[in-house]
Amino acid sequence: MILSFTKSLLTIMTVAWLCFCHIAFAGSINRVEIPKAEGDQCVEPTDDMRRNHMEYLLHKRDRTLREGVRTKTHSLKECINCHAVKGSNGEFLHVTDERHFCAACHNYAAVKIDCFQCHADRPEQKEQAANFQHRLSPQSHHKQLLQDTVLDNKKIPVLSPEVLDIVTTEGVKND
Numbered sequence: 001m002i003l004s005f006t007k008s009l010l011t012i013m014t015v016a017w018l019c020f021c022h023i024a025f026a027g028s029i030n031r032v033e034i035p036k037a038e039g040d041q042c043v044e045p046t047d048d049m050r051r052n053h054m055e056y057l058l059h060k061r062d063r064t065l066r067e068g069v070r071t072k073t074h075s076l077k078e079c080i081n082c083h084a085v086k087g088s089n090g091e092f093l094h095v096t097d098e099r100h101f102c103a104a105c106h107n108y109a110a111v112k113i114d115c116f117q118c119h120a121d122r123p124e125q126k127e128q129a130a131n132f133q134h135r136l137s138p139q140s141h142h143k144q145l146l147q148d149t150v151l152d153n154k155k156i157p158v159l160s161p162e163v164l165d166i167v168t169t170e171g172v173k174n175d
Contacts, residue, residue, distance in 0.1 A: 032108040035101050039082045043073055050105075053079075057115070071154075076115060081123045092122035 042049055044056070056074040063069045072078045083101035084092045093100045095116045098107055102121070106113045 032105055034104055035083065035085045035099065037083045037101075042082075043078075076119050077124075080120065084123045095121040 044052070049056075057076055057079075060074040060076070064075075080101075085099055085101050087093050087097070087099070095103050095113060097103065100121065102113055102115075105111075
């Protein structure tokens with residue numbers, strides 16, 4: 001009986017201590033500071049974007065890779081163009097800097113970001129973009145791989161069905 005009373009008392013004291021700590025230190029918990037975006041409004045409401053941005057990016061990735069559909073809505077490139085943060089020297093920050101828009105939250109939440117192993121973590125500068133042609137851009141020598149498709153009343157280039165079949169069954173092969 002004394003043992004069960006001691007366990008109960010210890011449990012009550014532990015819960016009381018945890019409640020006290022929670023109340024006493026709640027105001028001192030570090031909150032992540034999210035850098036302000038350049039645009040007037042995000043493509044989705046802020047709360048929705050905070051919870052579901054990865055789903056939007058994954059869905060966009062799947063449509064781009066598997067169907068060849070390239071639009072600005074929910075594209076990582078457009079997110080970076082709007083949310084890029086400049087350092088004190090006026091240069092855009094890399095994702096390795098804790099002030100980078102993506103890194104600010106992802107570091108706080110201890111979530112690894114692997115997007116930037118392939119994608120740019122800063123906006124393209126106009127002079128860089130002017131000379132760059134993606135392997136499958138309509139201006140490249142791979143134009144024959146693309147066909148025009150209408151999506152949302154816009155004519156956009158997508159991979160032809162023959163190329164899609166090769167890419168999805170055999171995988172992408174280097175030239």
